[in-house]
Amino acid sequence: MLDLRHSAIARKLTWMNVLVSGTALLSACLAFFAYDQYTFREDLIRSLAAQAQIIGSNSVSAILFNDPQSADNTLSALRNQPDIIAAGILTLDGRVFAHYSRSPGGGFAWNPRETANQTYDFRSNELLVRQPIIFKGGQVGTVFIRSDLNERTRRLERYGAIAVAVLLLSLLAALAVSSAFRRLVATPIVDLAETARIVSEENNYSIRATPTGGHDEVAVLIHAFNNMLAQIQERDRELQQAHDELEARVDERTRQLMAANRELEAFSYSVSHDLRGPLEIINGFSHILLVDHGRELDDYARDCVQQINAATRRMSELIDDLLNLSRVGSTTMHRESVDLTSMARTVADQLCRREPSRRVDFVIHDCPPVEGDARLLQIALENLLRNSWKYTSHHQQARIEFGCEQRRGRIVYFVRDDGAGFDPRLVDRLFKPFQRLHATSEFVGTGIGLATVQRIIARHNGEIWAEGAVEKGATFYFSIG
Amino acid sequence: MSAADRCKLNTYSSSGGIGIVGKRLAALTALLSLLLALPDTTAQTRPTQFDVEAAYLLNFGKFVNWPQNSAQPGAFTICVFGDDPFGPMLERTIAGEKLEGHPVTGKRIEDPQEASGCSILYIHASEATRVARVLAQVQGRPVLTVSDMPNFLDHGGIIQFVMVGDRVRFEVNLQPTNQDGLMLSSELLKVAVKVRGAKTGQ
Numbered sequence: 001m002l003d004l005r006h007s008a009i010a011r012k013l014t015w016m017n018v019l020v021s022g023t024a025l026l027s028a029c030l031a032f033f034a035y036d037q038y039t040f041r042e043d044l045i046r047s048l049a050a051q052a053q054i055i056g057s058n059s060v061s062a063i064l065f066n067d068p069q070s071a072d073n074t075l076s077a078l079r080n081q082p083d084i085i086a087a088g089i090l091t092l093d094g095r096v097f098a099h100y101s102r103s104p105g106g107g108f109a110w111n112p113r114e115t116a117n118q119t120y121d122f123r124s125n126e127l128l129v130r131q132p133i134i135f136k137g138g139q140v141g142t143v144f145i146r147s148d149l150n151e152r153t154r155r156l157e158r159y160g161a162i163a164v165a166v167l168l169l170s171l172l173a174a175l176a177v178s179s180a181f182r183r184l185v186a187t188p189i190v191d192l193a194e195t196a197r198i199v200s201e202e203n204n205y206s207i208r209a210t211p212t213g214g215h216d217e218v219a220v221l222i223h224a225f226n227n228m229l230a231q232i233q234e235r236d237r238e239l240q241q242a243h244d245e246l247e248a249r250v251d252e253r254t255r256q257l258m259a260a261n262r263e264l265e266a267f268s269y270s271v272s273h274d275l276r277g278p279l280e281i282i283n284g285f286s287h288i289l290l291v292d293h294g295r296e297l298d299d300y301a302r303d304c305v306q307q308i309n310a311a312t313r314r315m316s317e318l319i320d321d322l323l324n325l326s327r328v329g330s331t332t333m334h335r336e337s338v339d340l341t342s343m344a345r346t347v348a349d350q351l352c353r354r355e356p357s358r359r360v361d362f363v364i365h366d367c368p369p370v371e372g373d374a375r376l377l378q379i380a381l382e383n384l385l386r387n388s389w390k391y392t393s394h395h396q397q398a399r400i401e402f403g404c405e406q407r408r409g410r411i412v413y414f415v416r417d418d419g420a421g422f423d424p425r426l427v428d429r430l431f432k433p434f435q436r437l438h439a440t441s442e443f444v445g446t447g448i449g450l451a452t453v454q455r456i457i458a459r460h461n462g463e464i465w466a467e468g469a470v471e472k473g474a475t476f477y478f479s480i481g
Numbered sequence: 482m483s484a485a486d487r488c489k490l491n492t493y494s495s496s497g498g499i500g501i502v503g504k505r506l507a508a509l510t511a512l513l514s515l516l517l518a519l520p521d522t523t524a525q526t527r528p529t530q531f532d533v534e535a536a537y538l539l540n541f542g543k544f545v546n547w548p549q550n551s552a553q554p555g556a557f558t559i560c561v562f563g564d565d566p567f568g569p570m571l572e573r574t575i576a577g578e579k580l581e582g583h584p585v586t587g588k589r590i591e592d593p594q595e596a597s598g599c600s601i602l603y604i605h606a607s608e609a610t611r612v613a614r615v616l617a618q619v620q621g622r623p624v625l626t627v628s629d630m631p632n633f634l635d636h637g638g639i640i641q642f643v644m645v646g647d648r649v650r651f652e653v654n655l656q657p658t659n660q661d662g663l664m665l666s667s668e669l670l671k672v673a674v675k676v677r678g679a680k681t682g683q
Contacts, residue, residue: 061668064540066533066648070672136543137579 010178010186017174017181025170029163036159040152044127045120051081052118052131052143059089059143060135063097071098078145085126085146089133092141125149188212192222205233265326272322279319283312314444321448324379325433328455333373340413341367343378344402347385360392365403367413370480372460377480380456383449384415384476390443391474392419410479418473422466430466453478531566533649534603534629534642535574541625541640542580542601546664548623557585562596562615563605565589593618604638606630612638616657623662627651634677639663643674650674 055074062070071089078084078100088099121128126148133141188210195209208229209222286308294302341364348362370377385400392398401416422430422437429435433451453476457464461481468474528536538559557580561567575585580600588599593615596602602624604612609630616626616637626633629642634654641652653670656678670676 058668061540061544061666061672064543065537065651065669065672067650067672 008186009189010182013181013186014175014178017178018171021170021174022167025163025167029159029166033156033159033163036155037152040155041122044147044149044151045129048084048127048129048145048147049118049120049131051078051084052087052129052145055087055089055145056131056133056141056143057135059098060133060140063089063091063133063141064135068098072100074098075100081147083147083149083151085148087143087145090142090144092139097141185218188218188222192218192225196225199229205229205236261329265329268322269326272319272326275319276316279312279315282308283316286312318446318448321446321452325448325452325455328376328379328452328459331373331376333376333459335371336374337369338372338374338377339369340377340381341365341402343381344385344415347382348400348402351385351389358393359397360389361397361399363399363401363403365401367402367404368411370411370413372480373456376456376459380453380478381415383453387449387476388415388417388419388474390445391421391438392417393443395419407479412477412479414475414477416473416475421468421470421472421474423470424468427466427468431464530644530649531568532570532574535567535571537642537649537651538571538601538603538627539575539578539580539585541627541669542585544666544669545625546666547581547600548662557581557583557600558588558598559585559601559603560588560590560596560599561603561605562590562593563608563611566605596624597622599624601625601627604628604630604633612636619661620657621660625663626657639665645674653677655679 055078058074059071062068062074075087075089075098078087079102082102084100084102086099086101089097091097118132119130121130126146129145129147131143131145132139133143192209195207198207199205208226211222211226212219286305289297290302290305290309297305344364348364352358352360352362381402385402388400392400395418399418402414403416404411404413406412420438420443426437429437431450431454434447436445436447438445454464457478457480462479463481464476464478466474466476542557542559559571559575561571565571571587575587578585588595590596590599593611596615596618599619600623602615602619604615604626606629608615608628612628612630612633613636619626620637625640626638627640627642628638630638631641633641634652637654637657639654639657641654643650643652651673652675653665653673654677655665658665659678670679
């Protein structure tokens with residue numbers, strides 16, 4: 001069956017017209033037909049009774065003068081009535097006086113005793129009429145007529161043919177009418193729907209639906225739709241304007257910010273650099289003091305100079321770190337293939353040589369090279385390994401591992417130690433500059449190293465994160481983008 | 482009562498076909514009895530020629546348009562002139578019958594003079610010698626003359642019985658009716674063996 005919910009509106013209109021006119025016609029046809037079937041019955045009885053009466057009155061003399069031949073002649077006129085199966089005349093004593101049958105051997109089936117009144121008897125497909133023959137106030141015989149109901153079937157067929165013809169005509173008319181309706185109703189709606197589709201698919205709010213020029217609901221709809229489009233367009237324009245202004249403002253601020261940052265970095269660089277000069281002098285003279293006049297100093301003075309010496313060394317490291325940090329932000333990147341494995345070996349070698357007394361087991365795995373800035377990656381790897389070196393310093397026996405693994409389709413490098421570790425709740429603070437999780441008295445440090453590493457990894461579009469627990473060691477993972 | 486029982490019950494009660502067959506059987510039986518009865522009745526009460534003729538005399542009266550003043554006041558008389566072949570059959574036939582609303586009586590006459598008072602006059606075949614006199618007596622009067630004498634129509638009679646096989650039939654002569662004002666119904670002429678003196682060329 002057809003599902004009107006998904007068909008086009010024009011088709012719906014057509015179907016509606018066809019169905020409405022078809023239903024109306026069909027019910028009218030059925031009503032007429034039923035009425036005709038009803039009246040047909042009445043008419044048939046009346047007509048057969050009339051024929052029986054005519055036959056009867058034409059047969060009176062034949063009966064009274066015992067002339068069956070004449071009655072037969074009268075009955076034979078029924079040959080013109082193809083629906084009549086058989087007919088007969090019975091005398092009052094129940095004798096068959098004359099009879100007629102359509103086909104040879106066609107018989108009667110009546111009860112001769114029931115001859116008093118005019119009666120009829122409808123069977124499934126035939127009608128039997130009994131008509132007494134009255135002459136001069138007395139009955140002289142009875143006429144029987146048996147008729148089939150083929151006429152009813154013929155009428156049925158004729159009515160059916162007419163109904164089909166009319167239905168076909170009305171179908172054509174309905175189609176014609178619906179095409180007119182389509183112009184009036186469906187076409188504007190279809191146009192509107194098409195416009196709406198283009199608008200929503202292409203996000204083009206500049207087009208408009210074509211007005212119909214009428215004043216019906218469709219026209220109102222089109223007008224409202226166009227108005228809506230205009231409003232959307234206006235809002236779009238305002239939004240775009242606001243967006244543009246905001247963009248310009250952000251650009252302006254970014255420029256200002258970058259300039260300030262550059263100034264700041266230049267400032268910190270020059271400060272760090274300039275601090276180096278006096279520091280070298282302090283360091284140099286305290287060294288001279290210790291070497292040349294050490295014997296003249298008492299133990300306390302010598303200790304003081306040694307403290308100055310140690311402090312200047314730390315300050316020098318701090319300045320190095322600060323310079324590194326500022327350099328990470330300002331230098332331009334030179335991408336090349338960098339072999340982190342050999343880099344890690346070199347750093348480990350340096351560390352072992354600096355403090356040969358420590359018992360640290362370095363495990364360096366072979367890892368594939370990465371694309372990146374060699375100088376910056378050197379700083380990063382140095383910082384991480386030195387970090388591990390530092391936080392394992394309180395352990396008798398330590399193990400520091402450099403390696404890599406495949407995680408979610410990319411290579412992740414790691415530096416792992418079994419040192420002091422950290423409180424995982426404070427992991428966020430690890431990579432912030434000057435934020436330290438351990439007291440300086442416990443582990444010396446500037447609080448800049450991991451912040452520098454994070455900046456370097458960020459400049460390589462990579463990621464860095466850490467896992468660890470207090471006294472269970474720490475692992476720093478990083479990837480290069 | 483189980484469902485099967487009920488089902489069975491329905492099967493029996495819905496067998497309407499038996500009823501139709503029964504009706505047909507009844508009709509057939511009626512027809513058979515009718516056919517069987519036919520020769521029976523005819524054999525028992527086989528009417529004689531004169532029984533039939535007596536009935537016809539009365540029936541002729543029913544197919545005649547009688548002039549208003551034809552009958553004697555209050556009666557239609559069927560007269561038998563000469564020998565009476567009917568006996569009591571005539572009276573039995575006309576008993577209780579009416580023509581034009583009047584009772585019908587039978588009468589035997591010997592004198593041709595009496596014939597003018599009759600409505601239907603039957604002349605016995607043996608009266609060949611007196612037929613002319615009788616007919617002359619009723620000429621111009623509305624008297625329907627009937628006889629089974631040969632050449633009756635040639636004598637100016639109106640209806641003459643003839644035997645066709647074992648059936649009683651009749652011939653009609655319209656000539657005399659032109660003067661006496663009798664109108665014979667076309668229904669009557671239809672069943673006549675022969676009609677003489679009919680106006681043609683209408």
